[in-house]
Amino acid sequence: MLIIGIAGGTGCGKTxxxxxxxxxxxxxEVGVISQDSYYKDTSHLSYDERVNINFDHPRSIDFELLxxxxxxxxxxxxxxxxxYSFVKHNRTGDTIKTKPRKVMIVExxxxxxxxxIRELFDIKIFVHADSDERLIxxxxxxxxxxxxxxxxxxxxxxxxxxxxxEQFIEPMKEYAxxxxxxxxxxxxxxxxxxxxxxxxx
Numbered sequence: 001m002l003i004i005g006i007a008g009g010t011g012c013g014k015t016x017x018x019x020x021x022x023x024x025x026x027x028x029e030v031g032v033i034s035q036d037s038y039y040k041d042t043s044h045l046s047y048d049e050r051v052n053i054n055f056d057h058p059r060s061i062d063f064e065l066l067x068x069x070x071x072x073x074x075x076x077x078x079x080x081x082x083x084y085s086f087v088k089h090n091r092t093g094d095t096i097k098t099k100p101r102k103v104m105i106v107e108x109x110x111x112x113x114x115x116x117i118r119e120l121f122d123i124k125i126f127v128h129a130d131s132d133e134r135l136i137x138x139x140x141x142x143x144x145x146x147x148x149x150x151x152x153x154x155x156x157x158x159x160x161x162x163x164x165x166e167q168f169i170e171p172m173k174e175y176a177x178x179x180x181x182x183x184x185x186x187x188x189x190x191x192x193x194x195x196x197x198x199x200x201x
Contacts, residue, residue: 001101002104002122002200003103003104003106003120004106004197005118006108007109007112007124007127007176008182009109009128009134010138011133011141012182014107014109018107021197022105024190024194029101030101030104031098031101032105033066033081034108035109035111036108038065038066039055039060039090050088051089054160054164055160056109056110056160056165067116073104076100078098079098081097083095083096102201103197109165109169110168112172112175123178124177125177125178125179125193126173126176126178127182135157138161178193
């Protein structure tokens with residue numbers, strides 16, 4: 001099994017890169033795990049307390065469970081991936097059965113911050129887009145898909161997202177094997193990744 005980590009700041013276009021890879025590789029051979037599924041369970045907190053959690057800090061991720069799940073998949077075992085609700089800021093309690101595939105893609109803003117997980121990745125990719133581009137994409141997504149209002153998104157960006165990006169996410173570029181600039185869609189980089197994957201398979 002080939003495990004690929006795809007990191008980068010919020011709104012950088014990770015999902016676009018992931019979808020391109022899925023579409024260009026043989027059907028049924030690629031599985032995806034999202035870091036967002038592994039936010040820690042916050043059932044013990046009230047909704048108001050959950051809203052104030054810094055979800056852009058590595059502490060918010062249950063890396064222990066994610067490492068465990070990746071190791072299980074590597075052994076050929078299926079896992080029960082948690083399902084997370086951005087509206088409730090918590091896990092739903094439901095899970096999704098995820099089977100091992102020839103290629104497992106793990107994507108998320110913080111996945112390269114954890115040394116144990118970095119060790120499990122065969123290929124580490126960092127998707128880069130400039131901060132204005134990322135903010136615009138984040139605004140559009142959070143308002144349309146996650147039920148946030150513009151003030152909430154901008155406040156969170158200024159107080160949390162931007163400083164956390166500078167502290168934890170941007171420095172992770174040094175661990176990347178490949179950096180994909182993604183202000184405009186980058187087909188060459190994706191083709192290179194696809195070629196590497198096919199060679200390894």
